[in-house]
Amino acid sequence: xxxxxxxxLKQIGEEFVVMNNQATxxxxxxxxxxxxxxxxxxxxxxxxxxxxxxxxxxxxxxxxEVDETVAQADADTFIQHLIEHHFID
Amino acid sequence: MDTRTIxxxxxxxxxKDLLAKGKTVTITTKGESxxxxxxxNCDKVVLEPLPSGKFKKGMIVIARLPNQTYVMHRIIHLxxxxxxxGDNNNSQEIITPDDIVGYISSKISPNGExxxxxxxxxxxxxxxxxxxKRNRTTxxxxxxxxxxFFKRIKKRIHL
Numbered sequence: 459x460x461x462x463x464x465x466x467l468k469q470i471g472e473e474f475v476v477m478n479n480q481a482t483x484x485x486x487x488x489x490x491x492x493x494x495x496x497x498x499x500x501x502x503x504x505x506x507x508x509x510x511x512x513x514x515x516x517x518x519x520x521x522x523e524v525d526e527t528v529a530q531a532d533a534d535t536f537i538q539h540l541i542e543h544h545f546i547d
Numbered sequence: 548m549d550t551r552t553i554x555x556x557x558x559x560x561x562x563k564d565l566l567a568k569g570k571t572v573t574i575t576t577k578g579e580s581x582x583x584x585x586x587x588n589c590d591k592v593v594l595e596p597l598p599s600g601k602f603k604k605g606m607i608v609i610a611r612l613p614n615q616t617y618v619m620h621r622i623i624h625l626x627x628x629x630x631x632x633g634d635n636n637n638s639q640e641i642i643t644p645d646d647i648v649g650y651i652s653s654k655i656s657p658n659g660e661x662x663x664x665x666x667x668x669x670x671x672x673x674x675x676x677x678x679x680k681r682n683r684t685t686x687x688x689x690x691x692x693x694x695x696f697f698k699r700i701k702k703r704i705h706l
Contacts, residue, residue: 486558487591489676533604 459546460508467500490543499536511537559609559617563677566596566649581619584672590625591655599644602629605673607651611640621673623680637683
């Protein structure tokens with residue numbers, strides 16, 4: 459899978475938001491915000507042509523002091539959110 | 548649903564960029580200065596870019612003030628400069644056309660009711676704002692008293 463190029467992560471103040479570059483209207487009342495670790499993951503995955511769950515788990519293990527079970531669960535949650543919001547191809 | 552608040556100046560800088568790209572932006576209103584037309588934290592407004600020279604009295608615009616803050620107030624006077632005033636305010640802001648970032652093309656109430664710019668409801672509020680601009684406090688008190696009077700009568704009829 460890979461992140462759709464139409465979506466871009468932007469930092470507005472202290473918030474990380476995902477915005478659709480091609481949308482003609484932006485609804486700030488419905489906008490998707492990411493927490494810091496999710497935003498960091500997004501930034502790592504954005505330039506990648508392809509990634510899978512193993513890629514995310516490895517990124518989390520390298521960056522954060524978590525065991526593999528936690529990293530696997532976090533990766534599942536993250537991927538679930540990407541699918542739910544149609545952020546991936 | 549998780550609600551986040553972003554600093555006014557930072558959010559409006561972003562909105563200014565989006566409007567400059569020709570996009571429309573929807574936000575929830577903050578503050579009491581445009582009451583009763585816009586209700587704090589309840590009503591949503593749709594913002595659109597406003598080409599220079601298209602300004603009209605009664606429009607509600609987003610403008611950047613010299614102190615770098617933004618206001619969403621109604622145009623009450625047009626000359627070489629533009630005078631803005633919140634419907635619930637006594638003070639006015641004098642700006643130039645370059646300070647205007649965009650205008651409100653419609654407001655959406657929590658029940659989904661949409662009031663478009665130039666509609667009858669819009670024009671009624673604009674008319675009220677323009678008529679009462681010189682003595683807002685007295686007029687607002689009169690309006691509230693009349694409204695209360697009719698509410699009391701309505702209550703008595705129902706009793």
